[in-house]
Amino acid sequence: MSQTFIIDGKTVPFEEGQTIIQAATKAGVFIPHLCYHPDFKPHGSCKLCTVKVNGRQTASCTMRAMAGMVVESDTEEINAERRALTQMLFVEGNHFCPSCEQSGNCQLQATAYHLGMMSPHYDHFFPNRPVDASHPEVLLDFNRCILCSLCVRASRDVDGKNVFALSGRGITTHLIVNAKSGQLADTNFTLDDKAAHVCPVGVILRKRKGFAVPIGERTYDKQPISGTVDAVTEGH
Amino acid sequence: MTYNLETAEHPEKLRRVAIDPVSRVEGHGKVTILLDDQNKVHQVRLHIVEFRGFEKFIQGRPYWEVPVMVQRLCGICPVSHHLAASKALDVIVGAKRLTPAAEKLRRLMHYGQMLQSHALHFFHLCSPDLLFGFDSDITKRNIVGVAAAHPEIAKRGVLLRKFGQEVIRVTAGKRVHGTGAVPGGMNKSLTIAERDELLKDIYHIVSWSRDAVHLIQKVHIQDPGLYNSFGIFRSNFMSIVGHNGDLDFYHGTLRARDDNGKLIFDDVDYQQYDKYIEEEVRPWSYMKFPFFKSLGREHGWYKVGPLARVQNCDQISTPFAEHERKEFVDYAGGSPMHAPLAYHWTRMIEMLHAAEVIKDLLHDDDLLSDDLMVEGERKMEGVGVIEAPRGTLFHHYRVDENDLITMANLIVSTTNNNQAMNEAVRHVARRYLHGREVTEGLLNHIEVAIRAFDPCLSCATHALGKMPLAVELVDPEGNVVHSLSRS
Ligand code: SF4
Ligand code: FES
Numbered sequence: 001m002s003q004t005f006i007i008d009g010k011t012v013p014f015e016e017g018q019t020i021i022q023a024a025t026k027a028g029v030f031i032p033h034l035c036y037h038p039d040f041k042p043h044g045s046c047k048l049c050t051v052k053v054n055g056r057q058t059a060s061c062t063m064r065a066m067a068g069m070v071v072e073s074d075t076e077e078i079n080a081e082r083r084a085l086t087q088m089l090f091v092e093g094n095h096f097c098p099s100c101e102q103s104g105n106c107q108l109q110a111t112a113y114h115l116g117m118m119s120p121h122y123d124h125f126f127p128n129r130p131v132d133a134s135h136p137e138v139l140l141d142f143n144r145c146i147l148c149s150l151c152v153r154a155s156r157d158v159d160g161k162n163v164f165a166l167s168g169r170g171i172t173t174h175l176i177v178n179a180k181s182g183q184l185a186d187t188n189f190t191l192d193d194k195a196a197h198v199c200p201v202g203v204i205l206r207k208r209k210g211f212a213v214p215i216g217e218r219t220y221d222k223q224p225i226s227g228t229v230d231a232v233t234e235g236h
Numbered sequence: 237m238t239y240n241l242e243t244a245e246h247p248e249k250l251r252r253v254a255i256d257p258v259s260r261v262e263g264h265g266k267v268t269i270l271l272d273d274q275n276k277v278h279q280v281r282l283h284i285v286e287f288r289g290f291e292k293f294i295q296g297r298p299y300w301e302v303p304v305m306v307q308r309l310c311g312i313c314p315v316s317h318h319l320a321a322s323k324a325l326d327v328i329v330g331a332k333r334l335t336p337a338a339e340k341l342r343r344l345m346h347y348g349q350m351l352q353s354h355a356l357h358f359f360h361l362c363s364p365d366l367l368f369g370f371d372s373d374i375t376k377r378n379i380v381g382v383a384a385a386h387p388e389i390a391k392r393g394v395l396l397r398k399f400g401q402e403v404i405r406v407t408a409g410k411r412v413h414g415t416g417a418v419p420g421g422m423n424k425s426l427t428i429a430e431r432d433e434l435l436k437d438i439y440h441i442v443s444w445s446r447d448a449v450h451l452i453q454k455v456h457i458q459d460p461g462l463y464n465s466f467g468i469f470r471s472n473f474m475s476i477v478g479h480n481g482d483l484d485f486y487h488g489t490l491r492a493r494d495d496n497g498k499l500i501f502d503d504v505d506y507q508q509y510d511k512y513i514e515e516e517v518r519p520w521s522y523m524k525f526p527f528f529k530s531l532g533r534e535h536g537w538y539k540v541g542p543l544a545r546v547q548n549c550d551q552i553s554t555p556f557a558e559h560e561r562k563e564f565v566d567y568a569g570g571s572p573m574h575a576p577l578a579y580h581w582t583r584m585i586e587m588l589h590a591a592e593v594i595k596d597l598l599h600d601d602d603l604l605s606d607d608l609m610v611e612g613e614r615k616m617e618g619v620g621v622i623e624a625p626r627g628t629l630f631h632h633y634r635v636d637e638n639d640l641i642t643m644a645n646l647i648v649s650t651t652n653n654n655q656a657m658n659e660a661v662r663h664v665a666r667r668y669l670h671g672r673e674v675t676e677g678l679l680n681h682i683e684v685a686i687r688a689f690d691p692c693l694s695c696a697t698h699a700l701g702k703m704p705l706a707v708e709l710v711d712p713e714g715n716v717v718h719s720l721s722r723s
Pocket of ligand 2: 032033034035036043044045046047048049050059060061062
C-alpha cells in the first residue's frame with residue numbers, strides 16, 4: 001500500500017524518495033515554481049514553491065514527502081508571499097512583456113497571472129545587461145534572467161558541456177558563459193543542446209523566429225500555467 | 237512660402253499665450269502665441285514633443301523584435317508602425333516580394349486601420365466642430381452632443397470604427413499591439429469563420445462610408461467662404477503612389493508636387509528617401525522640420541496625409557471612391573486645393589476607398605492561404621514606407637551581422653506635416669485672434685486648424701473632448717495675467 005500525505009485537504013499518494021512537488025504534480029495539484037523542472041535535480045533557489053509543512057515553511061521542490069504530513073500550499077498567506085517574490089523577480093531584471101517574444105510562453109509571466117499580480121509594486125532596478133548576439137543561431141538576452149540555473153544544470157548534466165554558470169553572490173549574482181571571451185559564439189553550444197530549450201523565461205532564444213507563433217496561440221494563451229502537464233513550456 | 241510669425245522681432249515686449257493641452261502618453265503639443273498690448277499677434281509656434289528616445293532605445297535589440305516594439309511608439313496608429321517596420325525588415329531578410337497571401341493580409345490589416353482611424357477622427361473628434369460650428373456652445377461641442385442631435389451619424393461612427401478594429405484583430409491577432417506581420421511575411425492567415433464574420437457587415441460599411449463622404453461634401457460646399465479659406469496656406473505635397481499612379485496606402489513609390497500640382501519628383505524608390513528629403517532641427521522645437529533637398533529649407537517643406545494623397549494620385553482603383561475623387565477634383569477647379577478643412581473631405585474619400593478595398597480583399601481566397609513567408613539574401617540596411625492615416629511614415633534601420641539594430645531613423649507623419657501645421661495655425665491666429673480679446677471659442681479655432689491634420693497629439697489629447705485644456709496669458713515678466721481652462 002502506497003503512503004499518503006495531505007495537501008490543502010486533499011490526500012495525495014507518494015513513493016519513497018519523491019519530493020512534495022513531484023507527488024503533488026502527479027496527483028494534479030499545482031504548486032507554483034520556477035527553478036524546478038522535473039528532468040533535473042532540484043535547486044531550491046527561487047522559493048516560489050514554498051509550502052507550509054506542519055506549520056513550517058519549506059521548499060516543496062527539495063522537501064521529501066513523508067507519510068501523514070499536512071501541507072498547506074494554496075492559501076492567501078502563502079500566495080501573497082509568492083506574489084511578492086514574483087514582483088521582486090520582475091523589478092530585478094528588465095521584463096517588458098508587451099514586446100517580449102516569449103510573452104505567452106513565459107513561466108514568469110504565467111506565474112504572475114496565476115498569482116494575480118497586478119503591478120510590479122517595487123521600484124525597478126533597470127539593470128544594464130547587454131545581450132549576447134554572437135552565436136549564429138541563438139541569442140542570449142540577459143535582461144530577463146531569473147537565475148533559476150536550469151540552463152546551467154542542463155548544459156552540465158545533460159549536454160555534458162558546462163556552457164553556463166552562475167557567478168557572483170547575493171544581489172550581484174549573474175549568469176555567465178564559460179568562455180574566455182564570455183561570448184556564446186566561443187563555446188561549443190548548439191541549438192540541439194537541452195540547455196537551449198529549458199529557459200523558463202526569455203533569455204535563451206532561437207534567433208529570427210521570435211514572433212513566428214502569433215500571440216493568442218501560445219502555451220499559456222491556451223491554458224493557465226496551473227493546467228499545463230509538466231508546467232514547462234514547449235515554447236522554444 | 238513665408239516664415240512670417242515664426243519669430244517675433246522683440247519678444248521681450250510681448251505677452252505670451254500658451255494653449256497647452258495636457259498630454260497622455262503619445263505626445264505633447266502646445267501652441268504659444270505672443271501678443272502685444274493691443275492683442276496684436278507677433279509670434280505663433282506649434283510645439284510638439286516627439287519621442288526620439290525610441291530610436292536610441294531600439295539600438296542593440298534584435299531586429300525581429302522591432303515590429304512589435306515600435307507599436308509602443310504610438311497608441312493611436314500602432315498598426316502603421318508595425319507595418320512600416322515590417323516592410324523595412326522585409327528588405328533586411330531579403331524578402332523582395334512577399335507571397336500574395338502575406339501581402340494581401342497586411343494590406344487588409346492596414347486598410348482596417350485606415351478605416352478605424354479615419355472614422356475615429358471624423359466622427360468622434362471633428363464632427364462636433366463641423367456640425368455645430370467652431371465657437372458653438374462648448375458643453376455640446378463633443379461626441380455626446382452629436383449623439384443627441386444626430387444619433388444616426390454618431391452610431392455609424394461607432395460601428396465603422398468597430399469594424400476597422402475587428403479587421404485589425406483578426407489580421408494582427410489582437411486589437412491593439414498585435415504581432416501579425418513578421419519580417420518576410422505574416423504569422424497567421426484568416427480562418428473562414430473570421431472572413432465570413434467580416435463579410436456580413438462589409439456592405440453596410442461601404443454604404444455608410446459613402447454617406448460620410450456626402451455629408452462632409454455638403455458641409456464643405458455650403459460654406460465655401462469658411463471651408464475654402466480657413467487656415468489656408470499653399471505648399472508642396474507628397475505621398476507614395478501605387479501602380480499606374482493609383483492611390484495606395486500600403487506600397488508604392490514617392491511622388492511630390494509643388495503648390496500648383498507640378499511634379500517635383502516621381503517614381504522615387506523610397507530606399508533612397510534620404511537623397512530627396514532632409515530633416516532640419518530648429519532650436520525652439522523638439523520636432524524636426526523635413527524638406528525636399530532640391531528646393532532647400534525655405535521652400536522645400538510640404539504636407540502629407542489625405543489632402544496630399546487624394547490630389548497626388550492619378551486615380552483611385554475602386555469605383556465609388558474614384559467617383560468621389562473626381563467630384564472633389566472638379567470642385568477644386570483644376571488646381572490643387574490647399575484649404576486645411578479640405579482634409580476632412582479627402583479623409584472621408586479615403587475611408588470609402590479603404591472600405592471598398594476591404595470588401596474586395598474579403599472575396600479573395602488568398603487570405604485563407606498558409607503560404608505566408610519568404611526570405612532571401614540578407615541585407616544590412618532597409619527602409620519601409622507606408623501611408624499611415626496621417627500621412628507618409630518612414631522607418632529606416634541598419635542591422636549588424638549578429639542581427640542587432642545599429643541605427644534607426646523614423647520620420648513620422650506628424651513630423652512631415654510640422655511646418656504645414658505651423659503655417660495653418662499662424663494663418664488662423666492672424667485672421668481670428670489679431671486685435672481681439674482671447675476667448676475659448678477663438679482658441680478653439682486654432683485647435684480646429686491643428687485637428688484638420690489629425691496629428692497624433694490632437695487625438696491623444698482630445699479624445700471625446702474630455703481632455704483638459706489650460707490657457708494662460710503671461711506678461712513679459714512671466715506673471716499670469718489671465719487664465720482660461722476647460723475640462
Ligand atoms: S538563462 Fe534562463 S534558464 Fe538560465 S538561469 Fe537564466 S532564467 Fe534560468
Ligand atoms: S521551484 Fe522550488 S525553490 Fe524554485
